[in-house]
Amino acid sequence: MLVSARAHGQDGATKATGAPAASAKSTAAAAPASRPLDAEITSDTSAQFYEMRSPTGQTIIARRRLTTTLGVAVYDLFDKVDDPRAPTVTFRARLRYDADYGGSVEETAINRPDRLVPGFSRGPVDLMYGYIEGRRFFNGLLGFRLGRQYVTDSLGWWSFDGGQVKVTTPYYFAVEVYGGLEQRGGLPLSTSRFERDGVWRGDRSGYERDPSLYPSFQPSDIAPAIGAAVESAGVTWLHGRLTYRRVYNTGTSNVSQFASGLRSPATYDGTRISQERLGYSIDATLPTLGGIKAGFAYDLYVKQMGNVFASLDWYTSPKVTLSLDYDYFRPTFDGDSIWNFFMAMPMNDLGLRASWDPTPRLGIAGGVRARAFTVQTEPEKDLAFQTSPNALSEANYYPTSAIDPMGGANLSGRYRIGEGFLGARAVADVHRTGDRVGMDVYGERTIETRYVLQARTGVWQWNDKLRTDRDATNFGYVLGVGYKLFPRSLVLADFQHDMNRIAGQRFRAMLWLTIALAK
Amino acid sequence: MNPAAHEDETTEETRRGSLGALFVLVIALFGAIGTAFAQGEGASRQSPPVxxxxxxxxxxxxxxxxxxxxxxxxxxxxxxxxxxxxxxxxxxxxxxxxxxxxxxxxxxxxxxxxxxxxxxxxxxxxxxxxxxxxxxxxxxxxxxxxxxxxxxxxxxxxxxxxxxxxxxxxxxxxxxxxxxxxxxxxxxxxxxxxxxxxxxxxxxxxxxxxxxxxxxxxxxxxxxxxxxxxxxxxxxxxxxxxxxxxxxxGCHQHPDSVSRGDAKSSCDTCHVKGGASEGGLLKTTFASGVLNPPRWMHNAQHAPDFIQRHKYVAANDSQFCANCHKEEYCTGCHDGRVRPRSIHPADYLNMHATEARLATQKCTSCHREQSFCLGCHQRLGVSMSGPTAAREAGRFHPPRQEWSDAPRRPGHHAFEAMRNLNACVSCHIERDCVVCHGGQGIGGGFNPHGGGFSSGCATQLKRNPRPCYVCHEPGAPVLQRCQ
Known part of the structure; x- marks a missing residue:
């Protein structure tokens, strides 16, 4: 279906006619499959039907969700696709519509403040990404990206509208600079996923007639951003990336939390810092011995280390790897957020894990971990406000130990069968405030290259020590059946049924449709 | 007979019946899976083409x-x-x-x-x-x-x-x-x-x-x-x-670089590029197996627990991942609109509060708490800041005397906030905190700052005074310590 031999070679043509893919794939793979000006249109659609209940069961929300994406891509705009040295230019874009028809119109009506949920939209549309990318220009020296794009590194996953230029030098390092506007919720075709947390922010258009309506809900405005990175290049066994990013908040912010004008100032205007962070990550490997990965993210505004991680792998045999993982985390937020200045103690995680591949098809991994939440054990010194409870030893409780421990373990396995698999995972987490333990067994199998079967079943138990009425043991299963229409295109329906004493019987039905048309 | 006892017995009978039905269902389920896999196994053993x-x-x-x-x-x-x-x-x-x-x-x-x-x-x-x-x-x-x-x-x-x-x-x-x-x-x-x-x-x-x-x-x-x-x-x-x-x-080293001379090292130098049929990326699935990176390459062995450890690889060199994975592969979870069962199993809607408190997985890896989490909590009436018509009469947290009243005791929310502030941010807006933690005249004056705060606050006040003004009026004496 609409798959030309030019784009797919023998692979696509054969699969389109429904011949056994096992033979088609092997044959096609031998030939360079790609040709100049490959293009594709893809779409993923999911429909979900389920209910959400509040902890008391008093409120029930019907979710009738439809999420669909439409992607367009053009690859290899230049005519030397089979030359790995040739420059390449690619265009990729994806639009998303994420609707909840179970949502009430009143929840978005500004004239119904008793029902209005600020920021909620029944059918938001966003451009997930849309950029043109060039690589390997000037004999591999220059690359660029222009448009809405992601940046992923030790500072996290981030999105902006703008341009990025990368110069790969002949001296084993590359320099990357970028600038533009951070993707922010409340602005056209945008989501809030990629802005820093800690600020309740969104589209306040329509709130002008009553500025006192939800003053804590901040208006969105453009956020200029710049960044740079220096990265090693050309060496496999050692890779490092030093990255820096700065984002500004602009426009008006509601400062008074109660009612506009009752406190001074009611609003604050001006360009101010949203985030300024520095990160580094490194990865070094000795193939016969092991490897190490490490990194950090430092918040230059809060002047706190937000995250430090390190992982040591030891290749004890060709099939066994032992690992020691360490993770330090302290929450930091957007520069507009008051929570940056609340006392937040770091979490320290230490994990020991092993993975074993008895056969090429079978893999097993498991580990144990311990976390030390830290807490305050004595009155704070050098406080600006000495009457604060934090500074008072009298009439206050302080734990004798700063460490609030938590333990856990996990075990998982996977057996590959062609393109399918059979897997299992078990998890246990134990802490003073709650435990969770459970196991899932799952599998997926494609029969005769087109019929897809999926299944999952599991038992999970959780104990909430702060709310014992929320304890439950859940048994659930998921059954899915699908049909591959043509390459990369699938229609699938699955049904989830969970049983526990809180929810009783909980059902969730899902429909998936994935379409890929290629030229 | 005590009606309550009778009800218990009835419940017990119902439970036994449910368990029996459950057992039959599990057997049938595993039987179906086994049959499917046994049938499929033969197909996967087809001889490669000649x-x-x-x-x-x-x-x-x-x-x-x-x-x-x-x-x-x-x-x-x-x-x-x-x-x-x-x-x-x-x-x-x-x-x-x-x-x-x-x-x-x-x-x-x-x-x-x-x-x-x-x-x-x-x-x-x-x-x-x-x-x-x-x-x-x-x-x-x-x-x-x-x-x-x-x-x-x-x-x-x-x-x-x-x-x-x-x-x-x-x-x-x-x-x-x-x-x-x-x-x-x-x-x-x-x-x-x-x-x-x-x-x-x-x-x-x-x-x-x-x-x-x-x-x-x-x-x-x-x-x-x-x-x-x-x-x-x-x-x-x-x-x-x-x-x-x-x-x-020995000659080709990833990532590709002009520093390597003639031996180009982009993955598609040697690996089959799938063109549009693979979204412009490498072809990774073959009849004879699936192409996965060896463990010595960026320590990126795709073991069964890779979902928990992939952050180390992606944080270091996301372009390495991008050779085989398109953006939507990542967005499927990290900007997900459909709950991935491999991460959030079972009845996660009821389980997630416990896990959020444990912070086993950092919710912020995929969710912006002041948007995704807060919006849902407001709709459900769990949050203090939600619309009045939706707000529930019940209390989510332990009793106020234990949870929020002074002086602090074991189980006071101060300790919960200190060890996992993100859990608070997923449900509360800043106003909820300012009511008590705002400076005198705005809130209750309960200082939330940590020790040594005043020694470093000048720069923060200068670069972004907005959060300071939420709790302190610009002319407040206490704020002048940071100026």
Whole structure:
């Protein structure tokens, strides 16, 4: 279906006619499959039907969700696709519509403040990404990206509208600079996923007639951003990336939390810092011995280390790897957020894990971990406000130990069968405030290259020590059946049924449709 | 009877009934899965395809099902041939030094995804031909010097053997045996039986799932041994003598860089690019296996728990991931609108509060709490800041006297906030905190700052005074300490 031999070679043509893919794939793979000006249109659609209940069961929300994406891509705009040295230019874009028809119109009506949920939209549309990318220009020296794009590194996953230029030098390092506007919720075709947390922010258009309506809900405005990175290049066994990013908040912010004008100032205007962070990550490997990965993210505004991680792998045999993982985390937020200045103690995680591949098809991994939440054990010194409870030893409780421990373990396995698999995972987490333990067994199998079967079943138990009425043991299963229409295109329906004493019987039905048309 | 007790019994009976039905359901479920997998297993064992060109490399295209691997056979004279059936006599282990560069001690062989399993039905002694008979590699594999594609067949045509063995393979439907033992069909063809219609087992070396140009490497004076190891020391050459990716990295190093000179190192230099059929990325799924990075490459072994550990790799070199994964693969979870069951199992809506408190997984990896979490909590009436008509009368947290009233006791929210502030941010807006933690005149004056705060607050006030003004009026004496 609409798959030309030019784009797919023998692979696509054969699969389109429904011949056994096992033979088609092997044959096609031998030939360079790609040709100049490959293009594709893809779409993923999911429909979900389920209910959400509040902890008391008093409120029930019907979710009738439809999420669909439409992607367009053009690859290899230049005519030397089979030359790995040739420059390449690619265009990729994806639009998303994420609707909840179970949502009430009143929840978005500004004239119904008793029902209005600020920021909620029944059918938001966003451009997930849309950029043109060039690589390997000037004999591999220059690359660029222009448009809405992601940046992923030790500072996290981030999105902006703008341009990025990368110069790969002949001296084993590359320099990357970028600038533009951070993707922010409340602005056209945008989501809030990629802005820093800690600020309740969104589209306040329509709130002008009553500025006192939800003053804590901040208006969105453009956020200029710049960044740079220096990265090693050309060496496999050692890779490092030093990255820096700065984002500004602009426009008006509601400062008074109660009612506009009752406190001074009611609003604050001006360009101010949203985030300024520095990160580094490194990865070094000795193939016969092991490897190490490490990194950090430092918040230059809060002047706190937000995250430090390190992982040591030891290749004890060709099939066994032992690992020691360490993770330090302290929450930091957007520069507009008051929570940056609340006392937040770091979490320290230490994990020991092993993975074993008895056969090429079978893999097993498991580990144990311990976390030390830290807490305050004595009155704070050098406080600006000495009457604060934090500074008072009298009439206050302080734990004798700063460490609030938590333990856990996990075990998982996977057996590959062609393109399918059979897997299992078990998890246990134990802490003073709650435990969770459970196991899932799952599998997926494609029969005769087109019929897809999926299944999952599991038992999970959780104990909430702060709310014992929320304890439950859940048994659930998921059954899915699908049909591959043509390459990369699938229609699938699955049904989830969970049983526990809180929810009783909980059902969730899902429909998936994935379409890929290629030229 | 006590009505409550009766109700308990009824509940117990119902529970027993439910458990029985549950047991039957589980059995049926696993039976169905087992049947499906058992049925599918046969399909996955299909033989790799044989093309016309591949058949040229062997013998009779109309052969019977070939045996897999070496098998002992005997010539017409009855004396067994024992050489050339394995790399070394007695199928001894090939020393590491004779394997291709990049092979490991206790080597497990090259990837089946790149080099599909072969069916070698020819007995052949490389050492005899190279060392004793003084033949060069190119004597039998001349195409290796000029080949530009893995589609090329580089094994010798059977007519090449005729000169020495006295056979005649000109017409494969009427092959003539030679006069002496070395010219008998069974001398080379494993499993040949004289009374079997002159049939021989099919010889099959599938094309490699990669891009390779022998000519370019030969032109740079890279000899056979540099990639294939010491085949001249071996009898039968098997898949184990095919190049290892680690060996290629002697010249090609990822990520690609102009600093590497002519040996370009982008993944598609060697790996098959899928074009639009793979979203412009590498082709990773083949009939013979799935292409996954080895553990020595960025420590990126895709073990069953990789979902918990992939952050280390992605944080360091996301472009490495992007060779095989498109953005939507990542957004499926990290900007997800559909709950991934591999991360959020079972009835996660009821379980998630416990996990959020444990922070086993950092919710912020995929969710912005002041948007995703807060919005849902407000709609459900759980949050203090939600619309009044939706707000529930019930209290989520423990009793106020324990949770929020002064003085602090064990279980006070201050300790919960200190050890996992994100859990608070997922449900509360700043106003909820300012009510008590705002400075005198705005809130209750309960200072939330940590020790040493005032010594570093000047810069923060200068760069963004907005959060300061939420709790302190600009002229407040306490704020002047930061100016």
């Amino acid at each position: 093309t016309d060109t591949q058949a040229d490399a062997g013998s009779d295209a109309a052969s019977t099902q070939p045996p897999v691997g070496p098998a002992h056979t005997a010539p017409a004279t009855g004396a067994p041939f024992t050489s050339g059936l394995a790399p070394l006599p007695g199928n001894a282990r090939v020393p590491l030094g004779w394997l291709p560069p990049g092979a490991f001690e206790q080597d497990t062989g090259p990837s089946t995804a790149v080099y599909p399993p072969q069916k070698l039905t020819i007995r052949f002694n490389h050492k005899f031909h190279v060392v004793t008979q003084k033949l060069e590699c190119k004597s039998c594999h001349p195409g290796a010097l000029t080949s530009q594609s893995v589609n090329d067949v580089l094994t010798p045509k059977p007519t090449l053997c005729d000169g020495c063995h006295g056979t005649d393979h000109t017409n494969l439907n009427d092959v003539q045996a030679g006069d002496d033992d070395s010219g008998q069909c069974a001398f080379c063809h494993i499993g040949y039986k004289a009374g079997d219609g002159n049939r021989v087992a099919k010889f099959h070396i599938p094309h490699s799932n990669m891009v390779f140009n022998h000519q370019k490497h030969a032109a740079r004076n890279i000899n056979c041994q540099q990639c294939h190891g010491d085949i001249h020391e071996l009898e039968l050459a098997t898949r184990d003598q095919l190049p290892r990716m680690r060996g290629c990295f």
